[in-house]
Amino acid sequence: MLSRMPGPTPRTQVHRHPERGDYDRDTIDQILDEALICHVAFNDEKGAPRCLPTIHARVGDTIYLHGSKAARAWKALRAGAEVCLVATIVDGLVLARSAFNHSMNYRSVVVFGTAREVTDPEELHTAAAAITSHVAPGREHEARMPTDAEYKQTLLLALPLDEASAKVRTGAPKDDAEDMELPIWAGVLPLHTQPGEPEPDPQLSEGLHVPPSVTGYHRPGGH
Amino acid sequence: MLSRMPGPTPRTQVHRHPERGDYDRDTIDQILDEALICHVAFNDEKGAPRCLPTIHARVGDTIYLHGSKAARAWKALRAGAEVCLVATIVDGLVLARSAFNHSMNYRSVVVFGTAREVTDPEELHTAAAAITSHVAPGREHEARMPTDAEYKQTLLLALPLDEASAKVRTGAPKDDAEDMELPIWAGVLPLHTQPGEPEPDPQLSEGLHVPPSVTGYHRPGGH
Numbered sequence: 001m002l003s004r005m006p007g008p009t010p011r012t013q014v015h016r017h018p019e020r021g022d023y024d025r026d027t028i029d030q031i032l033d034e035a036l037i038c039h040v041a042f043n044d045e046k047g048a049p050r051c052l053p054t055i056h057a058r059v060g061d062t063i064y065l066h067g068s069k070a071a072r073a074w075k076a077l078r079a080g081a082e083v084c085l086v087a088t089i090v091d092g093l094v095l096a097r098s099a100f101n102h103s104m105n106y107r108s109v110v111v112f113g114t115a116r117e118v119t120d121p122e123e124l125h126t127a128a129a130a131i132t133s134h135v136a137p138g139r140e141h142e143a144r145m146p147t148d149a150e151y152k153q154t155l156l157l158a159l160p161l162d163e164a165s166a167k168v169r170t171g172a173p174k175d176d177a178e179d180m181e182l183p184i185w186a187g188v189l190p191l192h193t194q195p196g197e198p199e200p201d202p203q204l205s206e207g208l209h210v211p212p213s214v215t216g217y218h219r220p221g222g223h
Numbered sequence: 224m225l226s227r228m229p230g231p232t233p234r235t236q237v238h239r240h241p242e243r244g245d246y247d248r249d250t251i252d253q254i255l256d257e258a259l260i261c262h263v264a265f266n267d268e269k270g271a272p273r274c275l276p277t278i279h280a281r282v283g284d285t286i287y288l289h290g291s292k293a294a295r296a297w298k299a300l301r302a303g304a305e306v307c308l309v310a311t312i313v314d315g316l317v318l319a320r321s322a323f324n325h326s327m328n329y330r331s332v333v334v335f336g337t338a339r340e341v342t343d344p345e346e347l348h349t350a351a352a353a354i355t356s357h358v359a360p361g362r363e364h365e366a367r368m369p370t371d372a373e374y375k376q377t378l379l380l381a382l383p384l385d386e387a388s389a390k391v392r393t394g395a396p397k398d399d400a401e402d403m404e405l406p407i408w409a410g411v412l413p414l415h416t417q418p419g420e421p422e423p424d425p426q427l428s429e430g431l432h433v434p435p436s437v438t439g440y441h442r443p444g445g446h
Contacts, residue, residue: 011271016294036414037327039309041264041274048234049272049304051264053311053331071239081272086262088276092419095437099355099366100373104260108276132322136412143322144405150323172424182367185431189359189440190419191259196315201395201409208408214318217412 011112012165022166031109031166032058033220035087036135036193040065042081050076056087057127057134063111063159064118064127074155077115083159085111092190096173097182103169105188111164115157127156137220138213193219234335235388245389254332254389255281256443258310259358259416263288265304273299279310280350280357286334286382287341287350297378300338306382308334315413319396320405326392328411334387338380350379360443361436416442 007023008014014021022028032038041051052073057064063085067074077083087109094103118127125145132140146154173186195217198210230246231237237244245251255261264274275296280287286308290297300306310332317326341350348368355363369377396409418440421433 011267016291016296036313037311039262039264039274039276039311041262041272041307043266043270043272044234047266047270049264049266049307051262051274051307051309051333053262053309053329055327068239073239084264084272084274086274086276088260088262090259090416092422093358093440095359095362095366097367098369098373099351099363100369100377102355102358102362102366104278104358106276110274128322132325135316135325135327136318139318139325140322142407143318143325144320144402144407146321146323150321154323172422172426175424179367180426181428183428183431184365184367185434185437186424186427187433187437188422188424189437190422191416192419193313193414193416196413196415199315199395199411199413201398201411203395203403204409205404205406208406210410211408214408214410214412217316 008165009163012110012163014165014167020167020169022168027166027168028109028164029058031089031107032056032063032087035089036219038085038087040077041084042077044076055131055135056085057130058161059126059130061161063161064130065115065157065159066127066131067155069153069155077157078117078155080114083113083115085159090191092188094173094188095186097175097179097184097186101173101175103173105169105171107166107168109164109166111159111161113159113163115159118156118158124151124156127158136213136217142211142213231388232386235333235386237388237390243390243392245391250389250391251332251387252281254312254330255279255286255310258312259442261308261310263300264307265300267299278354278358280353281384282349282353284384286384287353288338288380288382289350289354290378292376292378300380301340301378303337306336306338308382313414315411317396317411318409320398320402320407320409324396324398326396328392328394330389330391332387332389334382334384336382336386338382341379341381347374347379350381359436359440365434365436
């Protein structure tokens with residue numbers, strides 16, 4: 001696996017706040033793995049922009065996406081439309097003294113490319129297991145994995161991870177020098193996504209305990 | 224203000240899982256207000272899809288977006304490119320007995336339209352206050368609001384909220400009848416975004432207390 005992207009391309013180069021740009025594959029992988037969902041932008045058959053929130057999973061140099069073969073929205077992607085995939089994690093609110101210098105601490109990744117439909121039975125299973133594991137690590141060992149009939153209804157797409165960049169902001173607000181003495185509190189309010197109490201299915205069979213994927217729920221990367 | 228969209232258009236109509244579609248303006252507004260960020264998809268000057276994570280704020284029938292006039296990424300939007308804006312809130316993991324029936328509880332809104340650049344001084348102030356308030360309700364009364372020079376550097380865009388729909392999934396997993404007796408735990412793991420401990424700016428003047436926007440931080444809508 002590459003430890004670094006081949007270098008920024010014209011469209012992955014971070015122009016605005018270049019100090020936030022990161023082209024390191026470890027950074028990119030970590031953000032893709034931790035982000036629960038992503039947003040996939042593409043053009044529909046008429047050339048108009050579309051954007052779908054969806055679950056993804058990374059396996060090495062491939063991002064898997066899944067949808068339904070019956071879903072119109074995925075038609076253009078399946079036909080090879082160009083994709084701009086963005087995964088964003090918000091880490092906190094950056095509250096400056098001035099409204100103008102307010103910001104967010106965040107980590108985002110953008111990936112450009114074209115997806116191919118997965119049809120190989122072994123790769124279908126790899127992708128399904130990766131997506132199940134992405135949602136809740138370990139769940140792929142608990143759930144009943146798909147049957148051939150279910151694979152026939154499922155659309156699994158593979159997007160190569162070869163044109164991507166990360167953008168990361170961390171740390172305190174950056175106010176202008178003339179604002180530093182204003183009597184206004186400034187700082188960061190961290191935000192975390194946390195699991196609540198598991199809600200068992202009302203029709204759950206008796207005697208089944210909450211499994212490890214739920215009791216130990218965490219995002220890969222440990223944030 | 225409209226209490227309901229004029230009705231779904233061909234591109235806001237929810238085809239996949241139509242039972243999750245919601246065209247009620249109250250539902251749409253509530254999701255837009257609660258979602259901290261959104262993703263904005265559009266085509267760049269070459270017709271290729273782009274997607275930007277950004278902060279938004281709704282005022283009545285208008286969604287305000289802000290960027291920097293210096294940012295290349297916003298150039299096409301400023302020039303009137305067609306926009307597909309998506310705001311997504313993940314409420315929980317839906318863990319079915321079968322991997323195939325895994326899902327998410329979520330609330331999302333999609334808005335189609337074309338943005339105009341805000342230039343009227345009064346509207347600039349309305350938009351800046353709304354965006355500051357969207358990040359942390361009440362912060363617009365604490366922070367120093369923008370000067371004319373700052374407004375000159377800030378790009379504020381207005382997107383009309385007149386072609387939009389929501390998609391909402393709630394509740395327990397839906398497994399196939401033949402899977403119901405499998406010895407596999409099924410249920411929902413709710414996910415919540417929660418604030419951590421405020422981190423004061425290391426250069427904060429002495430004697431400033433953590434303000435109400437931080438101590439009472441909440442997303443509008445109360446989730």
